[in-house]
Amino acid sequence: MAEMIADKEKVSSLIQKQIGEPFPFLSILHSLQDFFGYLPEESLRQVSTALEIPLSELYGTVTFYHFFKTVPPSEHPKVEVCGGPVCCREPLEVLEKKLKEARLSVSHSGEVERISCPGRCDMPVPLFVGNDVFVDARADCVDDLSRAKSPLPPETGLAECLFRDIRKVGKETPQIYKALEQARRDPEAALGNLKVSGLLGRGGAGFPTWRKWEAVRAEKAPVKYIVCNADEGEPGCFKDRLLLDHDPHAVFEGMAIAGELVGATVGIIYLRYEYPETMEVLETSLREVREKNLSPGFSLYVRRGAGAYICGEETSLLNSLEGKRPIPRDKPPYPTTHGLDQLPTVINNVETLAAIPPILLEGGKWYEDLGLGEHAGTKIYSVSGDISRPGNYEMPMGLPLPELIRHAGGIPNGKKVKAVTMAGISGGFLGGEDLEVTLDIPSVAKTGSMLGAGGIIVYDETRCMVRAALACMKFFAYESCGKCFPCRIGTTRSSEILAALKGRSEAVKEMGDLGRVMGAASACGLGLAAPLVTDSLMKYWPDEVKAHMEGRCLAGECPDE
Numbered sequence: 001m002a003e004m005i006a007d008k009e010k011v012s013s014l015i016q017k018q019i020g021e022p023f024p025f026l027s028i029l030h031s032l033q034d035f036f037g038y039l040p041e042e043s044l045r046q047v048s049t050a051l052e053i054p055l056s057e058l059y060g061t062v063t064f065y066h067f068f069k070t071v072p073p074s075e076h077p078k079v080e081v082c083g084g085p086v087c088c089r090e091p092l093e094v095l096e097k098k099l100k101e102a103r104l105s106v107s108h109s110g111e112v113e114r115i116s117c118p119g120r121c122d123m124p125v126p127l128f129v130g131n132d133v134f135v136d137a138r139a140d141c142v143d144d145l146s147r148a149k150s151p152l153p154p155e156t157g158l159a160e161c162l163f164r165d166i167r168k169v170g171k172e173t174p175q176i177y178k179a180l181e182q183a184r185r186d187p188e189a190a191l192g193n194l195k196v197s198g199l200l201g202r203g204g205a206g207f208p209t210w211r212k213w214e215a216v217r218a219e220k221a222p223v224k225y226i227v228c229n230a231d232e233g234e235p236g237c238f239k240d241r242l243l244l245d246h247d248p249h250a251v252f253e254g255m256a257i258a259g260e261l262v263g264a265t266v267g268i269i270y271l272r273y274e275y276p277e278t279m280e281v282l283e284t285s286l287r288e289v290r291e292k293n294l295s296p297g298f299s300l301y302v303r304r305g306a307g308a309y310i311c312g313e314e315t316s317l318l319n320s321l322e323g324k325r326p327i328p329r330d331k332p333p334y335p336t337t338h339g340l341d342q343l344p345t346v347i348n349n350v351e352t353l354a355a356i357p358p359i360l361l362e363g364g365k366w367y368e369d370l371g372l373g374e375h376a377g378t379k380i381y382s383v384s385g386d387i388s389r390p391g392n393y394e395m396p397m398g399l400p401l402p403e404l405i406r407h408a409g410g411i412p413n414g415k416k417v418k419a420v421t422m423a424g425i426s427g428g429f430l431g432g433e434d435l436e437v438t439l440d441i442p443s444v445a446k447t448g449s450m451l452g453a454g455g456i457i458v459y460d461e462t463r464c465m466v467r468a469a470l471a472c473m474k475f476f477a478y479e480s481c482g483k484c485f486p487c488r489i490g491t492t493r494s495s496e497i498l499a500a501l502k503g504r505s506e507a508v509k510e511m512g513d514l515g516r517v518m519g520a521a522s523a524c525g526l527g528l529a530a531p532l533v534t535d536s537l538m539k540y541w542p543d544e545v546k547a548h549m550e551g552r553c554l555a556g557e558c559p560d561e
């Protein structure tokens with residue numbers, strides 16, 4: 001009884017500590033889970049009362065996330081292994097068997113579970129043991145695994161914007177935010193520079209940043225918000241982690257500049273759950289911002305997600321911050337007019353925001369000129385899979401894909417490239433002549449794909465593309481939020497078809513039909529993107545699909561069905 005009262009008081013004090021902060025929902029739940037190891041029902045009752053969220057609604061929201069737990073954990077955490085599109089090429093069953101017995105530097109229960117891509121595709125296979133992250137796990141080396149520190153980007157010799165200072169040893173905490181001061185002195189000139197720069201949003205949709213900011217600026221509202229989307233859940237994308245780990249102040253400064261120009265005084269960084277070390281970096285750097293008063297009049301907060309790919313979609317993210325079930329809102333209205341708490345909100349990707357300070361300091365024209373031909377600026381590509389030097393590469397917009405592959409060291413063992421994904425996996429695959437595409441938004445769109453956030457997974461000539469497509473579709477099926485049935489059912493049915501093609505003579509038609517329905521009737525980008533996986537598979541490798549329907553795998557990667 002005494003214990004129960006003590007727990008109740010502890011929960012109360014944890015809630016009270018945070019309830020006055022903007023959008024405390026996720027922080028409160030994380031602090032409770034950190035304390036109890038899970039979210040006991042009684043603690044959720046207290047949250048429900050304090051935040052005035054009906055208990056049934058709160059339970060639905062909490063259980064939506066992969067990493068909030070409502071049952072007590074075992075004494076030691078289990079080992080969570082990535083089973084995403086890059087890592088699933090490793091012999092995971094063998095690795096998992098070894099991991100049950102492995103001596104890691106932290107104790108674990110011996111239970112092993114697969115998780116979605118946690119954003120370390122450059123260091124396969126990553127493992128989580130509680131909050132500890134290990135990388136480069138292979139079946140033949142499971143003891144003494146290394147920790148997941150983001151590697152610095154390889155040098156390319158090309159002009160860079162975001163990475164130009166990132167490799168400087170001991171890159172100092174700035175004493176002032178110079179670009180912010182400049183924006184304060186002359187806001188019109190800053191907006192002008194942003195317009196001239198041609199900067200398009202780097203989170204996937206490619207919307208002109210200046211337009212978004214102008215729209216929020218034009219709104220008359222007592223409170224406005226700046227949100228940084230650091231949810232980065234797309235398999236094959238790991239650029240935002242690098243930027244935040246090695247240059248968090250560029251992102252904070254970008255947010256403070258946005259606040260200055262649109263009239264917002266609060267900024268929130270929404271960080272994906274699976275980046276615990278980045279969370280530490282952000283907390284330390286935010287303390288520096290406060291101690292040195294680097295962004296006077298603009299307050300910054302970080303909120304940690306709880307594992308749900310759909311929270312990267314901007315309106316799901318807003319719902320997540322507000323403590324609602326994090327499913328996409330119907331649009332319009334857009335966040336520029338009806339964002340957080342229905343107030344005008346700028347929401348931008350990490351890479352977009354980190355580009356702002358150099359653009360203001362060097363000028364919009366400088367940034368625009370970094371691109372090739374009529375394309376403006378640079379783009380960071382996360383390159384993984386069958387590539388000699390996986391990592392993040394900042395390249396001019398409009399660079400041919402073969403050049404990027406060359407910078408990343410080419411395909412190992414002298415093999416040829418057979419396919420790449422685009423936009424992480426949301427752009428499906430490119431193959432054949434389209435592997436010559438130049439990397440810019442319109443050129444990639446002409447192939448029927450999209451550039452998106454710039455994740456590129458490479459497949460060499462020995463890979464089975466049916467297997468590759470299945471791994472991607474399974475991800476979409478797992479992460480579909482379920483709000484609309486074309487996506488919820490279509491992604492699951494497409495996975496089932498890809499998993500068992502043998503003897504299914506109607507498979508091509510079925511996948512085509514499902515894709516058309518998803519493309520026409522899905523409410524958000526997840527359901528619109530998923531058919532690109534099956535469409536591109538059938539477009540470039542119909543012979544592989546046909547062979548699978550006959551029970552054969554042309555690449556010899558899949559067991560006979």
Ligand SMILES: Cc1cc2nc3c(=O)[nH]c(=O)nc-3n(C[C@H](O)[C@H](O)[C@H](O)COP(=O)(O)O)c2cc1C
Nearest residue numbers: 201202203229231232233312313314348349352525
């Ligand atoms: C399913 C889905 C997932 C998304 N995930 C992310 C993400 O992880 N990070 C991100 O910045 N944008 C993501 N987006 C795009 C955002 O909705 C939004 O367009 C972006 O944050 C706007 O910032 P930008 O203009 O700087 O690109 C996602 C969109 C969809 C449909």
Ligand code: SF4
Nearest residue numbers: 482483484487524527
């Ligand atoms: S398309 Fe899929 S992820 Fe998007 S709202 Fe519909 S069910 Fe949810």
Ligand code: FES
Nearest residue numbers: 084086087117121
């Ligand atoms: S870390 Fe495994 S697929 Fe991304």
